[in-house]
Amino acid sequence: MQYSQLRIGFIGAGKAASALAMALYRSGWQVSAIYSRSWNRAVDLCKSVSANLCLTTYDVLLRADVVFICIPDRFIQQVAYQLARCPSSLEGKCIVHTSGTLDIDVLEPVRASGGLIGIFHPYQTLASRDSWKLLSKSFVGIDAPDPVFQLLSDIVRSIALDFFDLRNVSRVPYHISAVMASNYLIALLLESRYLLEKAGIPQDQAYRAVISLAVGALQNASELGLENAITGPLSRGDIITLHKHLQYLENAELYKALTAYKSLGLLLLEHIKKGKGKHIPIDQLDSLLGL
Ligand SMILES: NC(=O)c1ccc[n+]([C@@H]2O[C@H](COP(=O)([O-])OP(=O)(O)OC[C@H]3O[C@@H](n4cnc5c(N)ncnc54)[C@H](OP(=O)(O)O)[C@@H]3O)[C@@H](O)[C@H]2O)c1
Structure with missing residues (x-):
């Protein structure tokens, strides 16, 4: 099938779906169908990308060739089972989820019913519809058997900077990295x-x-x-300053901030040690920050 004829649908109309649908629409892809749990967000998004509002997930399948499932991770498998029970054939339909942590296996019910499956995870924080603008400077993690991998990498090339091949990547540390950054x-x-x-x-x-x-x-x-x-008191070895910071957080009973300050300080110190840490009192800093 020519890409110009390919119809893209969405299940979910939240932050990720909105940004992705906008990016695809603006890059010339045909966004044909959107379904979400509550209608108001889906109606709004349909208007922005000239898509049809769908009342069921089956309706998205009928109106789209590639379906992005952009819903909270905990509901993805449930929707996969729902799609697998669709009365019309899944043959030739490509269903992808956008979760950072969940494996491709969560879509197994779709594959077992004849559909093609994949993962398309934007390594970017998508906070609103306008976040589509960030995608052109971002990586997207993809995982799929061929030929879906080829299709997804072509989609990435049209809307984003580059892709990670997630087929041999350990997904949990990959996603922890995204959460931290x-x-x-x-x-x-x-x-x-x-x-x-x-x-x-x-x-x-x-x-x-x-x-x-x-x-x-x-x-x-x-x-x-x-x-x-790296700048700041740790990189300079300013023990007295560090001591005052810790004392303040303790006295103000800001215990969560104190724990975070100490944990992040210890992480930073690891990197300082590897670099120009020779001239600073690493051991004293380490023991002050010790949890
Ligand atoms: N946002 C990001 O930065 C980002 C980046 C990369 C990947 N992702 C991935 O994208 C997925 C969605 O995340 P998000 O941030 O877009 O979440 P979100 O803003 O909370 O949006 C979730 C959407 O899914 C709908 N929904 C919830 N349960 C549903 C169900 N059972 N059936 C159909 N629709 C349902 C919600 O409808 P309501 O309006 O009724 O709540 C909402 O439209 C997640 O897997 C996440 O890991 C997100």
Whole structure:
């Protein structure tokens, strides 16, 4: 089949589905069908990508050749069983999920009923429909037997930067890495903003200041490499400063922040040790941070 005739459908109309559907639509793919649990998000997305609103998952199968399942991981297998029971044939239909952690086997019911299966996991944080813009600079992890692998890699080339071949990749550490670089980064920024406000900086300034600092750190990391972007009291061996930070968090009873500060400090120290750590009191820093 010519790619120009290929119809793409979505089950789910949340953050990932919205960003992917927009990216595909804007790259000239035909987004033909969308179904989701609640209609309002699906209706909105259908309008943005000129797709048909579907009332059932079967309806998506009838109107699409490639179906992206973009729903919370815990429901994917249930939907796979549902699709496998579809009264019309799954022959030639390609069903992919977008989960970072779940294996391709979760789609086994679809494969057993004659469908083709795959994984298409954007290694990017997709927070809204506008996140489609981030995809062009992002990697996408794909896993599928041929010829679906070829199709998915062609789709990646049209909307994203490059793909990871997930066929021999250990998926759990792969996905932990994604969670740490995006979701947990946001957790740190939320805590940083809270601490700035607690210190007495007005709320609107606190948000802008934290964002500008984090953008600076990411810019350094991008231009100099991760190891060369390390700055701060640990990299200088400033024991007294570290001691004051820990004491403050303890006295303020910010125990979760204290645990995070210590854990991340220990992780950072590992990298400092490998680099120019010779001139700093590593052992003292290590024992102060010890959990
Ligand atoms: N967001 C990201 O950054 C990102 C990146 C890479 C991969 N992913 C993957 O994409 C998938 C979806 O994540 P998300 O962030 O887009 O989640 P989300 O924003 O919470 O959206 C989930 C969507 O699925 C719908 N839904 C839930 N259960 C359903 C069911 N049983 N049948 C049909 N639709 C159902 C929800 O409907 P309601 O509106 O009724 O809740 C919602 O539209 C996950 O597997 C995730 O691992 C996400």
